[in-house]
Amino acid sequence: MQLKQSILPLQQRIQHLVYAHSRALFFRKGNVNTIRTDILKTMIALKDVQNAIHQCLNKQLKFKTEGLEKLDQWKNEQQYLSMYIREKEKSDENFKLISSLVQKKDKLAQEINETEIKLAEKKNDLKNILNHIEELHNSFGTRFSKEKSRLAEISADETRFIEQFKKLIPHSNQEKSRDALREILFILNILHYQRDQSYGVARLFFYSSCKVSEIINIIDKGLLRLRDLTRIVNNQHLNLLYIAIGYEIEALNRTRRVILSTEDKFI
Structure with missing residues (x-):
């Protein structure tokens, strides 16, 4: 900005010098060589200023270009980072889901083991009950046979006793x-x-x-x-x-x- 502001006085000075040079040539007033020297110096200064401006513009252009490249790079990195974050979140969710499934699996396996133990106990209880029922069945069968035999004997004895009592x-x-x-x-x-x-x-x-x-x-x-x-x-x-x-x-x-x-x- 300072270089641009310094160009205007130089341009005005060059205009004044050109005007003075024209008057010196036309009216033969002043030292023409001195004016030419001033014009050349002023033009050289103006050229230096323009070169400096071009250098600054080139630097700014380069800076902007590099900035745009870095901005694109940053955008790409940001997109990559966003993708990474999304993938990381997905992986975290998957990890949480896997952890939850593993916990449920372990809990289910524990419940299955407990159920198997209870079923084994129930099976043993049922086996004992069946054995007891079988023993009772055998005992009742034996007792029923004995009672049946005893009742038959009592009936026979009763008939025999009745006949004997009739005689006695x-x-x-x-x-x-x-x-x-x-x-x-x-x-x-x-x-x-x-x-x-x-x-x-x-x-x-x-x-x-x-x-x-x-x-x-x-x-x-x-x-x-x-x-x-x-x-x-x-x-x-x-x-x-x-x-x-x-x-x-x-x-x-x-x-x-x-x-x-x-x-x-x-x-």
Whole structure:
């Protein structure tokens, strides 16, 4: 800017010198050589100023060119940096996603291991339960077979005892407790099979030394004991025995009713 401002005075001085040179030549006034020398010096100074201006302009142009190149380079670097930042962000997001997936995978693997352990425990528990069920099944099967055999034996013994009691009951008064027990059992069994035949019951009591009240008392005691046994068996979930005892209770109740209904005929 200073060089441009210094050009104008030099140009004005050159104009004045040219004008003075023209007057000196035309009017023969002044020293023409001196004026020419001043003009040349002024032109040389102007040339130097112009050269300096050109150098400055070249420097500015070079600076601008280099600046533009650097600016382009900076833009490229900025674009590259932006791309790098974006890629870095993407890679960071991918890394976070991968880390999250790895954590989920580890958690899932841990849950799978825990589930496998629990399943193994459940499997062992089920195996133990199945073994216990099998043992119970075998035990119940054995007990059922034993009970069935025992009931068959009892049924056979009952039939045999009934036949024996029919033969052993005398027609006279009994003084021994064993004979009285035989007579009571004989009466109960006969009443069980001939409860609908009142004349048979009356005939038995007619030849028996036992009183009706004594037989009813024995039956009531037997019913109480059977009811107690029913509660015990029911608490232990022994269904077959529970049903069998129920049948016995019904049979005793029927016998009791038959005895009471035929009591008037004995008197």
